[in-house]
Amino acid sequence: MSTVTISTLRVGRRRDRPVTADARPPVSWTVDAEPGWVQSAARLRLDGERIAELEGEGCVLVAWPFEPLQGRRVHTLELQVVGADGSASDWSAPVTFSVVRRTEPWTAPSIGLAHPDRPAQPVYLRREFDVEPTVVAATLDATAHGVYQVAIDGVDVDDHVLKPGWTSYRHRLALESTDVSALLRPGRRQALTVRVAGGWFTERYGFGSSARRVYGDQPAVSIELRLEHSDGRVETVRSDERWRASSVVELESSGLYAGETRDARRHQEGWDAPGFDDGVWEPVAVVPLPPSLAVEALDVEPVRRIEERPPLAVLTTPSGATVLDFGQNLVGRVRFTVEGQRGATVTLRHAEVLEQGELCVRALRAAESIDRFTLAGRGPEVMEPEFTFHGFRYVEVSGWPGELRPEAFRAVVLHTDLDRTGGFGCSDHRLERLHDNVVWSLRGNAVGLPTDCPQRDERMGWTGDAQVFAPAAASLFGVDAFLASWLDDLALEQGDRAGLVPTIIPDVLGELSDVAAAGWGDAATVVPTVLHERYGDVALLRRCLPSMRAWVDRAHREAGPSRLWETGFQYGDWLDPTASRPDKAAADPGLVATAYLYRSTRLLADAYRAVAEAEPGGAGERDREDLVAAQGGYAALAEEVRQAFRHAYLTPAGRLMSDAPTAYALTLAFGLVDDEPTVRRLGERLAFLLRARGYRMATGFLGTPVVLDALLDSGRSAAAEQLLLQDACPSWLYPVTMGATTMWERWDSMLPDGSINPSGMTSFNHYALGSVADVLHRRVGGLAPAAPGYRRVRIRPWLVSALDHARVHQETPYGRAAVSWRRSGGSVTVVAELPAGVTASVELPDRPAFEAGSGRHEWVVDEPRSSTQAPALGVDADLADLADRPGVCALVSRRLAGADPELGREFDEFVRWVPGRTLRAELAAVSPPPELVASLDAELRALTAPAS
Ligand code: BGC
Numbered sequence: 013m014s015t016v017t018i019s020t021l022r023v024g025r026r027r028d029r030p031v032t033a034d035a036r037p038p039v040s041w042t043v044d045a046e047p048g049w050v051q052s053a054a055r056l057r058l059d060g061e062r063i064a065e066l067e068g069e070g071c072v073l074v075a076w077p078f079e080p081l082q083g084r085r086v087h088t089l090e091l092q093v094v095g096a097d098g099s100a101s102d103w104s105a106p107v108t109f110s111v112v113r114r115t116e117p118w119t120a121p122s123i124g125l126a127h128p129d130r131p132a133q134p135v136y137l138r139r140e141f142d143v144e145p146t147v148v149a150a151t152l153d154a155t156a157h158g159v160y161q162v163a164i165d166g167v168d169v170d171d172h173v174l175k176p177g178w179t180s181y182r183h184r185l186a187l188e189s190t191d192v193s194a195l196l197r198p199g200r201r202q203a204l205t206v207r208v209a210g211g212w213f214t215e216r217y218g219f220g221s222s223a224r225r226v227y228g229d230q231p232a233v234s235i236e237l238r239l240e241h242s243d244g245r246v247e248t249v250r251s252d253e254r255w256r257a258s259s260v261v262e263l264e265s266s267g268l269y270a271g272e273t274r275d276a277r278r279h280q281e282g283w284d285a286p287g288f289d290d291g292v293w294e295p296v297a298v299v300p301l302p303p304s305l306a307v308e309a310l311d312v313e314p315v316r317r318i319e320e321r322p323p324l325a326v327l328t329t330p331s332g333a334t335v336l337d338f339g340q341n342l343v344g345r346v347r348f349t350v351e352g353q354r355g356a357t358v359t360l361r362h363a364e365v366l367e368q369g370e371l372c373v374r375a376l377r378a379a380e381s382i383d384r385f386t387l388a389g390r391g392p393e394v395m396e397p398e399f400t401f402h403g404f405r406y407v408e409v410s411g412w413p414g415e416l417r418p419e420a421f422r423a424v425v426l427h428t429d430l431d432r433t434g435g436f437g438c439s440d441h442r443l444e445r446l447h448d449n450v451v452w453s454l455r456g457n458a459v460g461l462p463t464d465c466p467q468r469d470e471r472m473g474w475t476g477d478a479q480v481f482a483p484a485a486a487s488l489f490g491v492d493a494f495l496a497s498w499l500d501d502l503a504l505e506q507g508d509r510a511g512l513v514p515t516i517i518p519d520v521l522g523e524l525s526d527v528a529a530a531g532w533g534d535a536a537t538v539v540p541t542v543l544h545e546r547y548g549d550v551a552l553l554r555r556c557l558p559s560m561r562a563w564v565d566r567a568h569r570e571a572g573p574s575r576l577w578e579t580g581f582q583y584g585d586w587l588d589p590t591a592s593r594p595d596k597a598a599a600d601p602g603l604v605a606t607a608y609l610y611r612s613t614r615l616l617a618d619a620y621r622a623v624a625e626a627e628p629g630g631a632g633e634r635d636r637e638d639l640v641a642a643q644g645g646y647a648a649l650a651e652e653v654r655q656a657f658r659h660a661y662l663t664p665a666g667r668l669m670s671d672a673p674t675a676y677a678l679t680l681a682f683g684l685v686d687d688e689p690t691v692r693r694l695g696e697r698l699a700f701l702l703r704a705r706g707y708r709m710a711t712g713f714l715g716t717p718v719v720l721d722a723l724l725d726s727g728r729s730a731a732a733e734q735l736l737l738q739d740a741c742p743s744w745l746y747p748v749t750m751g752a753t754t755m756w757e758r759w760d761s762m763l764p765d766g767s768i769n770p771s772g773m774t775s776f777n778h779y780a781l782g783s784v785a786d787v788l789h790r791r792v793g794g795l796a797p798a799a800p801g802y803r804r805v806r807i808r809p810w811l812v813s814a815l816d817h818a819r820v821h822q823e824t825p826y827g828r829a830a831v832s833w834r835r836s837g838g839s840v841t842v843v844a845e846l847p848a849g850v851t852a853s854v855e856l857p858d859r860p861a862f863e864a865g866s867g868r869h870e871w872v873v874d875e876p877r878s879s880t881q882a883p884a885l886g887v888d889a890d891l892a893d894l895a896d897r898p899g900v901c902a903l904v905s906r907r908l909a910g911a912d913p914e915l916g917r918e919f920d921e922f923v924r925w926v927p928g929r930t931l932r933a934e935l936a937a938v939s940p941p942p943e944l945v946a947s948l949d950a951e952l953r954a955l956t957a958p959a960s
Pocket of ligand 1: 464465470475476477583586773778780907
């Protein structure tokens with residue numbers, strides 16, 4: 013009989029700490045078992061006594077099998093599993109988890125400054141309270157209009173940063189519940205203090221002169237401390253008129269975009285300890301929270317200080333400024349230790365890039381991102397902003413007293429405390445750097461919510477960015493709780509707008525974001541689908557059905573009976589590099605919108621099916637019938653869209669009426685065509701168009717995530733490899749050649765000459781184009797989910813010919829899965845490891861597809877070597893033949909630009925790498941000097957010479 017042990021046991025959805033606000037938290041576990049082991053039953057034991065018996069194989073987000081959990085308590089859970097072969101594990105070690113659930117409604121009012129003298133004024137609040145000797149436990153619940161931290165006798169209650177984060181403030185505020193028993197001193201008088209600043213609540217949103225505060229002018233906090241006595245009595249200390257407030261504190265001003273100004277001379281000694289005389293402090297303004305506002309605990313990881321990094325270099329710029337280079341574009345802020353005279357002010361200015369050696373802050377637009385610190389002059393002082401964050405790699409330091417030592421500084425990296433769950437590596441370090449850049453951009457754009465960028469006056473939850481990036485995010489980190497919470501905000505915002513999903517969640521741009529935009533609004537259908545696919549969370553999918561449906565219905569109303577969505581404003585294939593404006597992509601916006609209309613309608617039908625089939629349903633028969641009926645209805649509607657799409661956009665010869673790469677990529681990847689010959693012809697045309705551009709990127713936000721899949725699935729792997737490994741601008745690897753450490757917003761945020769793209773919209777930390785990380789995992793590594801939660805996987809490595817090896821791993825809900833492959837001699841060895849409970853379909857190029865179960869597998873794949881050696885090619889060769897040789901297009905472009913940038917640009921714009929013309933003839937159009945043509949000829953021959 014086999015042996016089986018429990019590896020992990022998790023309660024709820026949070027991954028950082030065993031805390032839940034859910035009365036019925038789902039339970040998940042993984043086991044370590046011999047290959048082929050299958051669970052037939054499981055037993056859960058709550059608090060050492062109550063036992064629940066569960067049938068079957070379920071181990072991912074299993075519905076809570078006990079009575080709902082009440083109130084706040086610490087519980088233990090133990091697990092035993094039984095295999096179909098009769099084997100049984102021992103009981104697991106008990107897992108301790110706390111429930112921080114308020115059963116009473118939230119009624120504590122908010123308190124803040126009664127007489128602020130300017131908008132968004134930070135405030136410190138305090139009151140004292142007596143802790144009777146009979147107090148045995150205490151919980152603190154709090155939320156804020158703004159961002160805050162609470163301390164008891166000067167000790168912060170937790171390590172959360174920028175809490176309570178940014179939710180749809182008009183609808184809900186996140187309540188933070190903390191067990192503060194350890195901070196209490198029964199029998200003593202203690203001080204309860206709060207520091208609060210405006211954060212997201214008082215930020216001014218909008219572009220240029222239209223920017224304004226949309227939520228409120230002043231920060232405030234709402235708080236309740238519950239003291240539990242040994243006799244069961246509960247005493248509360250709440251926000252009320254008994255508190256005192258001061259704005260004459262070291263935190264003078266604070267803004268997410270602006271940065272912080274702190275003056276240590278204004279520090280009031282002992283203000284956060286009992287016994288401080290707050291007689292000169294002001295009474296507080298007490299305002300009830302609107303009754304319509306939900307104040308609720310969220311099961312989501314908080315923002316924390318995740319990592320600290322020292323500066324790698326101290327630079328002196330041409331103008332003489334001192335700049336710290338942290339070597340990595342990151343998100344957070346700088347902490348430093350300084351010693352100097354009272355009144356001296358140290359100023360930090362942040363930027364992502366240098367331009368001509370100087371700090372480039374133009375791209376930040378209205379976000380000043382300046383922190384100022386005035387010293388008290390009391391020996392070494394440690395300085396760090398508290399309620400702001402910046403996106404930066406470089407920091408200009410001015411006003412530093414004495415000699416600046418790099419050891420005095422640390423960059424503090426902030427983001428939601430997500431679990432890293434996936435990794436990728438391969439023999440090309442440029443691809444590894446690209447992957448790292450995606451990881452960093454996800455980290456930087458997960459400060460409380462999924463954002464477009466973390467640095468300029470934006471940092472908003474743009475739906476399109478989250479939609480295209482969700483699969484990559486899920487390949488890298490445990491983003492299920494994080495994105496699920498954002499989806500709750502999405503549904504709330506959508507509820508006010510007849511199904512329309514504003515393009516920003518939470519919405520702060522009003523009319524500007526109140527548009528039904530394909531690819532953006534589709535976050536409502538795509539993100540829940542991705543979370544279901546990657547984490548197996550069918551309960552979440554069920555919760556999202558109304559929102560998914562409302563969006564699909566709305567999009568159909570926009571499209572009308574033609575089933576073609578061709579009206580209204582569309583962002584379309586945003587930031588197509590071939591377009592003159594970001595919103596004027598080459599791909600027809602109607603075709604793009606209709607492709608998304610099909611996809612979302614399809615996803616909705618699929619979601620209904622998944623929920624109907626989920627076991628144990630929890631759903632009654634009636635409910636199941638409704639779900640099946642809805643599934644049928646939307647599947648039929650999707651088919652109507654597909655037919656309309658084909659009728660309108662597909663030509664009889666197998667082309668698209670909008671002859672742009674993104675049009676082909678979406679049509680193929682979304683399954684708008686599925687008959688073999690048409691798929692082949694569309695793939696051929698897509699490859700032709702990409703080659704015509706020398707295999708440089710020709711897709712924007714919407715085409716980029718799917719272009720490699722579209723090529724690979726239509727038999728165009730050579731073109732896919734050219735595109736992936738291209739490093740001339742625009743391409744995925746071009747930023748890597750320019751020293752990028754994050755993903756850029758534009759393919760050319762930095763131009764080849766090192767200057768910064770002059771557009772008013774240039775970020776160096778935007779994850780959208782990093783959607784390719786998911787392709788690296790699924791295709792290059794070859795590990796893709798094939799059933800919800802990776803219960804079944806598809807192992808299908810794309811053996812990229814220029815790579816010697818590649819590997820991918822994924823912490824799936826069932827445990828760690830990994831695939832790696834390595835070339836040696838004429839064969840490739842593929843190794844796969846699958847956790848218990850997971851099966852795979854394996855597709856290797858030299859044999860028919862087959863099945864594999866859990867455990868370790870090794871397969872040797874024969875790679876037939878091509879016997880005919882291709883000849884060396886020079887400038888007299890055909891353009892298409894040249895383009896198909898790796899590196900040729902980039903080399904030609906670099907050599908021309910190197911000789912004369914203008915010539916390079918002119919040629920890049922002119923050249924079409926299509927058959928039937930030689931490179932020499934094409935070059936003639938820009939009249940390069942004959943020596944250049946001759947040297948190019950020699951270089952090309954050397955590059956393309958057969959390897960001996
Ligand atoms: C944001 C995007 C967003 C776009 C809307 C930009 O300002 O940074 O990433 O999706 O606007 O098209």
